[in-house]
Amino acid sequence: MTKNILVVGAHSADFVWRAAGTIATVTSQGGSARVIALSYGERGESGELWKEPNQTVENVKRIRYEEAKTAAEAVGAEFICLDLGDYPLDMTDFAVDQLIGVFQDFAPNIVLTHNPIDPFNPDHPVASQMVQKARLLATGAGVDSAFSRITPPDLYFFEPHQPELCDFKPNVFVDITPVMEKKIKAMDAMKAQGYLHQYYSELASRRANHARRISGMANVKFAEAHVRTLPWVVTGL
């Protein structure tokens, strides 16, 4: 089965730090990937850019777009920004409808987005809630319904900055060793938040340490940790 992964972030750079390795894994295995940014993060996460004199919001968005597009390409993904505004990002009917359209158009079988809890960020939980709502509305409740619907994709949450304080307990570690160079390229593209590069490289290394201890798979050098929200249905343990 071909894999279509949809990654939704509140701001244009979120997918890079938290999911670029997973995206690259899907695309390098023949799947396709689409990244949706609900906003450019032009207010809350572009501080470096605003230090420039005479900076404008259009210019900030343009730069953020270029960076995100470059990063997405580095991991083989298409990048689209819905430009819904940040700080705050609001869950309006319009915004949810946009997302439903994305679900119906792309028909992903995997969706990856923010954790529902984050005491450090006003937009991340809103993004998580929007994705959950749009996913259910695009797929129906599991019975035939009045509107066109897609098969419900698996829903995952990617790792927040301070996992314990977000009540985030990863139950899936993705081995991103074969594609780590692609994630590094994607991180390199994010010039405005360059200080996060080292942080998330070390995190990938630490999560790999955990993955080795959990699984005994000795060759995992880099990993990303996620939460899968629904049970696995398998044909054998």
Place this chain on the structure above:
Amino acid sequence: MTKNILVVGAHSADFVWRAAGTIATVTSQGGSARVIALSYGERGESGELWKEPNQTVENVKRIRYEEAKTAAEAVGAEFICLDLGDYPLDMTDFAVDQLIGVFQDFAPNIVLTHNPIDPFNPDHPVASQMVQKARLLATGAGVDSAFSRITPPDLYFFEPHQPELCDFKPNVFVDITPVMEKKIKAMDAMKAQGYLHQYYSELASRRANHARRISGMANVKFAEAHVRTLPWVVTGL
């Protein structure tokens, strides 16, 4: 990789109701299975047998052994009872050492046992704790150690009788449709607790309904639900 599944129950019949389908799935796919009963359940779960006049504990154990062995054979598993006593089952050093021996001898890559919480049964949580301790002692803490050690097997808990009151939230559903006939044969062998046959057939059907809703896999007719205790380490979502 060949799969070796070890199933540990507090009493000789536990594996039948809660894991026989999963066992049969493993063995029908070429793996091997060993069932360990920590006791025969001769005191707490053999009420029907004790209604016979002049019943003896040896006879109860003998009947329970025959039933369990027949059930195990129906799903392709070996059956061994450690005969540690029930009501109460106690976690002694001797008992843990016995279990460590089983781990080292059989070297399972999957272990399936009781949930750690069960307000209705004094022995189930003890069995769960024993298995967890023996597993860690047989495998070391993930670093090289002073004693011979096996690779840590995946640890699962099977479904208790009243899941919500046991704080049991299944995160794996095994499709047992292809082997349901074998589970039925195993259940048929348990004459002393025959009233559970219908209960667990319906449960398998209900869990399949859940599995279909979760996964969209329309052909799941029977399923067993378990809790996997450690994260999945995967090479792709």
Place this chain on the structure above:
Amino acid sequence: MTKNILVVGAHSADFVWRAAGTIATVTSQGGSARVIALSYGERGESGELWKEPNQTVENVKRIRYEEAKTAAEAVGAEFICLDLGDYPLDMTDFAVDQLIGVFQDFAPNIVLTHNPIDPFNPDHPVASQMVQKARLLATGAGVDSAFSRITPPDLYFFEPHQPELCDFKPNVFVDITPVMEKKIKAMDAMKAQGYLHQYYSELASRRANHARRISGMANVKFAEAHVRTLPWVVTGL
């Protein structure tokens, strides 16, 4: 004291599967029952009806109304649909005001509605939140207030389809044995979702098995499980 039970579902059929036995118990003991459907479930839960050629939304609503009314009558309840729309059901001020009106008019001493968590349905948690808000606004905070208020009714959540994944831990089991025939009649009325009939009959039987194990009440053959949200205040254990 006469019992007035108010049951609020997101869609017109919800009360049948999850609460019809409890309703019939109240009415057969001399109490009165009112069922409020926030919507007809005309979009998300009427797939069978939409398979008819030239189907219209008015016709779907009409059929759903007839079925629900028949089912409600089978258990002695009045049925009213607020027709607020489904998929999504939204918590507007208008919708909450409608519900407050129902509380003030009917003055229930028992309210039964959806669990606040349901990862499979976009409307159920919204319905739960609406009922909780309307209940508090209709009753005040327990002190005298500026507006006419009713005595706070006991608030219960009925059982969702996949209880463990909804974090649903029942703390009340209602013995519906004496009225099971009425629940069966109510279920028979729901032609569009007939496949749920067997599912919920087996559930009633399984919950009765649990209830017997919990209580020792040997005559419970069918039961419904709910969560009571506030403590019991009793004059003796």
Place this chain on the structure above:
Amino acid sequence: MTKNILVVGAHSADFVWRAAGTIATVTSQGGSARVIALSYGERGESGELWKEPNQTVENVKRIRYEEAKTAAEAVGAEFICLDLGDYPLDMTDFAVDQLIGVFQDFAPNIVLTHNPIDPFNPDHPVASQMVQKARLLATGAGVDSAFSRITPPDLYFFEPHQPELCDFKPNVFVDITPVMEKKIKAMDAMKAQGYLHQYYSELASRRANHARRISGMANVKFAEAHVRTLPWVVTGL
């Protein structure tokens, strides 16, 4: 049905502060009550007595016995101390067997004991665990078994000193208004811990405030709060 309530405390005075009102309620309604102290609390909770020069452990136990007996009589209960030692109280086979004997002899339909968590006391969680184990061993697992068994009594935990830090969430409030004078008499008998008298009188008053807000029962002036561990099975909401 006649009510037999069994109250088990780690130390001889525990039942007074936490359950005397509930005991008096049962006995004043025609039921019978037995209080079991697992120890006299002669080491950890008799500090005042040990300030006496030439104090002996026998004398401390004698005084504690007299006080507890007087308090028990004030609420109509029989008092027995198993004298198993405190600080630490240990869960030995001998101790559990003693308790099983109590269950079989008294055949209670209600059991009230400590909460399983208490970061301030080493003996309270042990007592809770012992009672839970003995209750299951005395009653079997809900099926016929090899040994004589009693009907499983309802199991409750009484309120610890710092409820939030013990993860104690009361789900039953007992109105002890009609018997508050008896509880006061029982508390008066506990001379060595007299400073707790005011504390627990205020608590009874505060819990009554809560009970009124929860239930609307305006006449509750004093209450005790407990946790019921298993669901209610009822014949109507």
Place this chain on the structure above:
Amino acid sequence: MTKNILVVGAHSADFVWRAAGTIATVTSQGGSARVIALSYGERGESGELWKEPNQTVENVKRIRYEEAKTAAEAVGAEFICLDLGDYPLDMTDFAVDQLIGVFQDFAPNIVLTHNPIDPFNPDHPVASQMVQKARLLATGAGVDSAFSRITPPDLYFFEPHQPELCDFKPNVFVDITPVMEKKIKAMDAMKAQGYLHQYYSELASRRANHARRISGMANVKFAEAHVRTLPWVVTGL
């Protein structure tokens, strides 16, 4: 460092019962305090006033304002009411913007507000959510951002009326012994809810008992309990 404490309540009197001692502690140690009431509580918590014939909403607000102002002065705080309406209090963009303005103007380093859960009150959770959102929007996500921002203040929740049912587990106890007289004066000012005076005096005494047991600080006679939401960063244990 000078301390600026901001206390936000849904209704004008909330700060008195739950936080007046903490406010007085800050101001008596040289800090400054501002109390924001999101509404006067003119509908839901002014029942006594509405018993007066010919009462008007303006008059209720005036009286509530006078009481709250007097209480705030008793503990050295400034009092401002945003008059956003109660029963229900709604989280509108306008309301959040008002609160952001307060954060930017006062630049608190401590914020104290309602617990996010309260099954007895429709407005308290809304107030908690508004404060959390406004705090994040006023402070950014911890990186430089496009708009003027303040340093993130520590966020605390004060004690609700029924802590266990609100899932409130205090992790900070403030010794208010030196300022208890000021809290009493503040409570005296609240004539319309006078019956709470004794309740919260006893609570302060009980929380002090807990604080003594936790810390060994023998001189704590009165205390208030709060939840600090983020970890402590310290330069030594």
Place this chain on the structure above:
Amino acid sequence: MTKNILVVGAHSADFVWRAAGTIATVTSQGGSARVIALSYGERGESGELWKEPNQTVENVKRIRYEEAKTAAEAVGAEFICLDLGDYPLDMTDFAVDQLIGVFQDFAPNIVLTHNPIDPFNPDHPVASQMVQKARLLATGAGVDSAFSRITPPDLYFFEPHQPELCDFKPNVFVDITPVMEKKIKAMDAMKAQGYLHQYYSELASRRANHARRISGMANVKFAEAHVRTLPWVVTGL
């Protein structure tokens, strides 16, 4: 007040990785520190040493002792090993009595030990339980008691290897920047587990990043994260 910190690990090296910075902070601020190892970790955590031909248990213990002593000295602490055995470490009366003696002799006001949950290690939870029991037995339950007792020290848990899977949510971050060189020296002393050096250096750096985000304290370069088990009692927020 002089600070006495007691750090208890299951194995001789545990304190180095998880608490050396906190120890050095205490000692560099004039406090004193004692490290207790319950065992040398001679079986479960000395794999490198056992690779030597003709290795003996005495020699392993001797080497582990030297390393731990050197590490303890690097952070100004005394090191004592109780040599109770590992894999498994058992909670015997003898072991608890030894620990009680340590508490009474050293009279710490801070205790730091393992988290109660660790699915990767059989000894860590046992050590945690032993420390909690010994602490309560050495201090009494907060009232005068029959035996000599010390003031209850604050109890903390240090960070386990995989925090989320251990349900570890840090609520205290200690800034160890000024003493990081001492922690590095301590880690250098642990030759047999040298591969952990980099892992825990990066962890200290990552926890500092978290601490900066939480507190705004820009100069934190290295931190250790702990869980404080009981509330803070403070004289002001």
